[in-house]
Amino acid sequence: MTQLTWRNGLDGNETAEVMGLLSEVEDADGVAPAGEHVILRLQAHRGIVEQIEPVQADVGGSEHFVVRGADGVLAGYAHLDTAEEADGGALVAELAVHPQHREQGIGAKLIEALLERANLPTLPDVQVRPTEDGPAGTVTGRLRIWSHGEHPGALRLAERFGFTRFRELWRMGRELAGNELPQAELPDGVTIRAFTAGQDEAAVVRVNHRAFWWHPEQGGMTEQDLLDKQQQDWFDPAGFLLALDDSGELLGFHWTKVHPDGIGEVYVIGVDPEARGSGLGRSLTVAGLRHLQEVGCGQVMLYVEGDNGPAIRVYERLSFRRWDIDVQFGR
Template sequence: MQLTWRNGLDQAEVAEVIDLLAAAEQADGVAPAGEHVILRLRAHRDVVHQIEPVQADVRSEHYVVRDAGGTLTGYAHLDTENEDTGLLVAELAVHPEHRRQGAGTQLVEALLDRADLSSAPTDGADTGKLRIWSHGEHPGALALAERFGFARPRELWRMGVEVGGAELPAPELPEGVTIRAFRPGQDEADVVRVNHRAFRWHPEQGEMSEHDLREKEGTDWFDPAGFLLAVDAQERLLGFHWTKVHPDGAGEVYVVGVDPDTQGNGLGRSLTVAGMRYLQHIGCPRVLLYVEADNVPAVKVYQRLGFEKWDVDVQFGR
């Protein structure tokens, strides 16, 4: 097998990678790469020239493994957006028909080399230089993590609740606060402002820009009616609940953000309930969400609303 590094992929390669990710998801029951990876793969950015014209994203690097016949067997996406702070974040997948042949090992070794960690001690310490996601805590990823001495600095819980036929509580909004739908072309700046204030601590969500938001507005799942904004009497945005509906019909508490200046009045819980009621109203049988495992207050809020832990995404670190 041969591994190559690319700073961009042409359209044929993008199609191959997306097919590989889809095959892995079908086999494992969970997507091997996050939504932002798919968005970057599909984005048409400035064209640069290597051997041939490719789509280039200055925030992404691509590691491709092919067998002797040229078939794509493994892929890793490296997010370099926060490299200036010393952190690289990767997600990888091996095609189900080509597993246990060394592709995963090649990809991890290449990522360690890229992060200047190939000669570092494998004592389970986390230097904060490289993080690799395992969505669904895949057994193959666990084996690679143990072999290469990765720590487990971060866990993301997927929680869910059945809402079909359930009686959900009504949102209890603070006085003067109303909930309305997102208005494309008008509300982006306010949402980004509140999102940044609400998620300043979060390594991914807090970095969302207006460009990122508009990019997601172009996805096939985006629905402004399910993007709920809490505003005061002066139309000042206080918080939001962005919902999402998956192809299987499940609804998702995609993002709930509340301006820190308005926290402590139950607005976050009310927005969560409002979104759950919306998803139930449009026919979603269940609602899921992702929450940091160490965010104990948020976990408790979701548990009181009936959510239970379904599975775990692990970020392995070296």
Template sequence: MSSTEPTSGPGPDAAAPGDRVAPTERLTTAEVTDVLALARAAGDADGADPLDEHVLLRLRDPGAPAVHLTARAADGTLTGYAHLDTTAPAEGVGVELVVHPAHRRRGTGRALARGVLAAASGPLRAWAHGDHPSAAALAVDLGFARARVLFQLRRPLAAALPEPVLPEGVELRAFRPGDDDESWLAVNNAAFAEHPEQGRWTVDDLRVRMAEPWFDPAGFLLAVESATGRLLGFHWTKVHERPGSARIGEVYVLGVDPSAHRGGLGRALTAAGLAHLRDRRGLDRVMLYVDESNTRAVALYERLGFARWSAHVNYQLG
């Protein structure tokens, strides 16, 4: 949720005078353009993008199952948007909600949230990107409980980087699209077996990202066993480039096969990816996301010079 609605004021069913909240299962191309522009405006104002990558990819896929809630002023201006991921309703409907910065504190966020409650059945999982106190207040008012925290950590790349010391018998190479898809997916899903999102990827999830403009196989580093070629771990890097914003690298996904744990491979892969972002992509800063509850990973990244930048909170209902 990205909203600065007050805890008092219009009731939960109210929106700004003249606003209309309407659900649909399909957005037109023009409506998607409006939603993306609204999200950019909110991200610029809040310092955190209100819609995660998964939602943005689904917005561009007209066949993706979802419910879209739009709030519009009387003149047709899009004032707010909520996305409901209905792929696995028994496990929880994923919710992301955003109100345009110029139309906040008028009840639009509450009206959208009320629309979410009316449109969804079963448990709800709503992300608040940036952990804004107003989003927390709105969540509490509606009965949502704080369930999970995702840290964004950052570090400068100008500072000294650790050497990527690989275990004996292990070498690095770049990902080969088409050849490595299935083996990477197997290691990824094993490494993230307990993760609510990353451990459930399919080949389609991988390939839709490989089709994105930012995808660079040279920055998708694989650690393989020299003698057999068996995949042991990986560091998939990403570069964020947006007009008007400084470029920043990301430790997009980093994983080690459970059979290769405790050999220093995770640290070596992290270091190799950071060096790639600095030396080959010319970047001066990098970010990553890690669950607050994953204390082992948080400690590793802090030893590698990362520090907390922001937090994203998942609220659940039911």
């Protein structure tokens, strides 16, 4: 017998349990069940007793669905991002079921709770009836749920509850060890230097916004978000490369990351729209790859939108190949 409860805040013990569950799921499946922003939210949480209003999510629009077995052990968890709800945006969820508690209906129970929270019917044949806003088959995208690594269990649940593929995020990678990389040939008047904390935050946020105004996650990065990430163990300013013109104006950046397992990541590449077409994006990419190779990374990976054909072709020309896919399903 399992019990599901809703939380608008987790205490320290619950947070530790959730982090432990996510870690065990990643070990079992070979892919993290929750994205970086969920982990950052959990790490920055305020406990229930510290909240001012009982209906206020603990960190910038987080809600939590917790499933425990009869013995009280955490068996399943879902994080719901409600940050865009007030502006009519989608609710975005990520969930995980402990490997020892699968095939017990816990994933279905979590999805039913998320659908209820989103004011959507459980049965898909009800959801696709004609409405004033559209014909039969219309999918509103009110609730979106990520499946990292396109997990088979997630695909079955998506089909069962009538979810549609909204978005694909490719993870691409390549070998670095023993491979010669091209030179980072820069446009005239452009130089590259490392990020300086306390000096470059505002310029990076400005260029990031101009480069990613359209992106549902990256485009909203604030200076505080950037400061928070500087506190992460993996942050290394030497691997945060800035491209500047001869007047010192920031044109673009390549923010690299090294994972605990030694795999490097092309974390973010942002180029100001006014500098596009100059080859700066490729130059920054190569400069970051050379840095990751120099610090000993044998492999490098990146994430790219599955429908971003031009970016995918650039990465393929740099010997990247698709490793796996994260899928966002919507109703």
